[in-house]
Amino acid sequence: MNRISCLIIETDQEAIRHIDILGRTIGSLEVRWKTNSLETGIAIIRKHLPEMAIVGLGQVPTASIEGISALARDYPSLYILALSDKSDSDLILRAMRAGAHDFLCKPVKEIDLRAAAEKVYKLKAARMEKRPDSGRIVAVFSNKGGNGTTTIAVNLADALVRYHGKKVAVVDLVLSHGDVTMFFNVNPSYSILDLAKNAQKADYDFLHTLLVKHSSGVYILADPPMIEDAEQISAGHVKDVLNTLRSMFDYIVVDTPHQFDERTLTALEMSDTILLVSLLNLPSLRNTQKCLSLFGRIGLRDERVRLVLSRYLANDEIPKDSIEGILNCPVFFAVPNDYPAVIASVNRGKLLRETSPDKEVTKSFREMSDLIVSPPVPQDAPESKKRGLFERMFTSPRRAK
Numbered sequence: 001m002n003r004i005s006c007l008i009i010e011t012d013q014e015a016i017r018h019i020d021i022l023g024r025t026i027g028s029l030e031v032r033w034k035t036n037s038l039e040t041g042i043a044i045i046r047k048h049l050p051e052m053a054i055v056g057l058g059q060v061p062t063a064s065i066e067g068i069s070a071l072a073r074d075y076p077s078l079y080i081l082a083l084s085d086k087s088d089s090d091l092i093l094r095a096m097r098a099g100a101h102d103f104l105c106k107p108v109k110e111i112d113l114r115a116a117a118e119k120v121y122k123l124k125a126a127r128m129e130k131r132p133d134s135g136r137i138v139a140v141f142s143n144k145g146g147n148g149t150t151t152i153a154v155n156l157a158d159a160l161v162r163y164h165g166k167k168v169a170v171v172d173l174v175l176s177h178g179d180v181t182m183f184f185n186v187n188p189s190y191s192i193l194d195l196a197k198n199a200q201k202a203d204y205d206f207l208h209t210l211l212v213k214h215s216s217g218v219y220i221l222a223d224p225p226m227i228e229d230a231e232q233i234s235a236g237h238v239k240d241v242l243n244t245l246r247s248m249f250d251y252i253v254v255d256t257p258h259q260f261d262e263r264t265l266t267a268l269e270m271s272d273t274i275l276l277v278s279l280l281n282l283p284s285l286r287n288t289q290k291c292l293s294l295f296g297r298i299g300l301r302d303e304r305v306r307l308v309l310s311r312y313l314a315n316d317e318i319p320k321d322s323i324e325g326i327l328n329c330p331v332f333f334a335v336p337n338d339y340p341a342v343i344a345s346v347n348r349g350k351l352l353r354e355t356s357p358d359k360e361v362t363k364s365f366r367e368m369s370d371l372i373v374s375p376p377v378p379q380d381a382p383e384s385k386k387r388g389l390f391e392r393m394f395t396s397p398r399r400a401k
């Protein structure tokens with residue numbers, strides 16, 4: 001079994017030496033990094049991702065406790081132990097509330113360190129066990145911009161966490177100009193580029209640190225920081241990323257770009273549900289019709305594709321019921337039109353639930369999440385074909401209009 005990698009952030013050299021010796025005695029713990037500075041410790045964690053960090057509270061516990069709080073927030077899988085020469089109950093409580101998993105009192109006892117190492121092993125094992133490759137991918141797609149795909153992706157993800165207790169990630173696949181981080185008002189240190197590069201080789205704990213957790217509980221995998229970075233991500237990367245996330249989350253909601261490039265098609269093909277977003281106006285419906293027709297030609301036109309009307313007005317000139325006949329596709333869901341509510345939430349970097357909890361548009365995302373978790377019984381699906389999707393798309397004969 002691999003030994004647990006441990007970092008000690010502590011000014012007391014004698015305490016460090018003592019823990020180092022105990023680690024060797026226990027055998028299952030390896031003190032690989034030692035520093036007396038919190039700043040250096042954080043840099044080590046960012047670079048090497050140890051499994052355990054022992055943080056000395058020292059003479060200025062407040063600063064160390066703030067450090068623990070930041071570590072617990074940014075590195076959810078890091079096992080944090082607070083270390084102090086005082087076993088003051090108030091201090092213990094503050095450290096635990098900040099996110100420390102346990103508290104060690106100097107001089108550290110072998111039995112306590114051993115117990116902590118065992119807990120890390122157990123947590124690791126539980127994480128590995130808990131998630132078979134069962135996460136469901138929900139792609140939100142529209143072949144036309146501005147229809148509301150990001151609004152739907154973000155608020156649906158929130159509803160899946162909030163009302164169904166699911167572990168949810170949102171992936172921004174709009175690689176050159178994604179909006180997801182702005183909608184959530186987060187500023188992540190990592191992006192899909194980092195996950196793409198590491199998906200094959202890194203473990204669960206490391207990959208988790210590449211996503212940022214929003215206060216709603218939704219994890220976000222951001223678009224790359226620079227427009228030109230998008231080119232470094234291939235369709236193969238998208239496949240690796242989504243497969244990896246499937247093993248970590250219950251639902252992966254993907255905000256997709258509006259064009260059919262190979263990366264988008266890979267995501268669509270891997271999806272369990274494709275929410276095809278349209279507006280109830282003729283130009284948009286015509287585009288949706290073309291899109292459904294393409295899905296048909298490339299073998300994607302099956303029960304996975306769910307038509308979602310965005311910005312829906314009940315008294316619209318085009319009745320909703322007539323759409324099913326025109327498009328030969330049932331309307332799965334209609335998101336009410338409420339521009340003031342939606343734009344206010346976007347401009348504030350908040351979720352609709354936070355800015356307009358009582359509006360119909362907000363409530364609709366709860367209903368949509370119910371349907372995603374317990375979908376209506378699907379109709380018979382056409383058989384899936386074997387050739388690659390991209391290949392099929394570009395080798396399909398052009399249809400006469």
Ligand SMILES: Nc1ncnc2c1ncn2[C@@H]1O[C@H](COP(=O)(O)OP(=O)(O)OP(=O)(O)O)[C@@H](O)[C@H]1O
Nearest residue numbers: 145146147148149150151311336337338339342343
């Ligand atoms: N249900 C809604 N009611 C009213 N306005 C909405 C609704 N959903 C989205 N909008 C508005 O539509 C515009 C586009 O929304 P959004 O950014 O979600 O769409 P998108 O398809 O992701 O756009 P883009 O092509 O820029 O990625 C925004 O101004 C947004 O406020």
Ligand SMILES: [Mg+2]
Nearest residue numbers: 149150151179
């Ligand atoms: Mg968008």
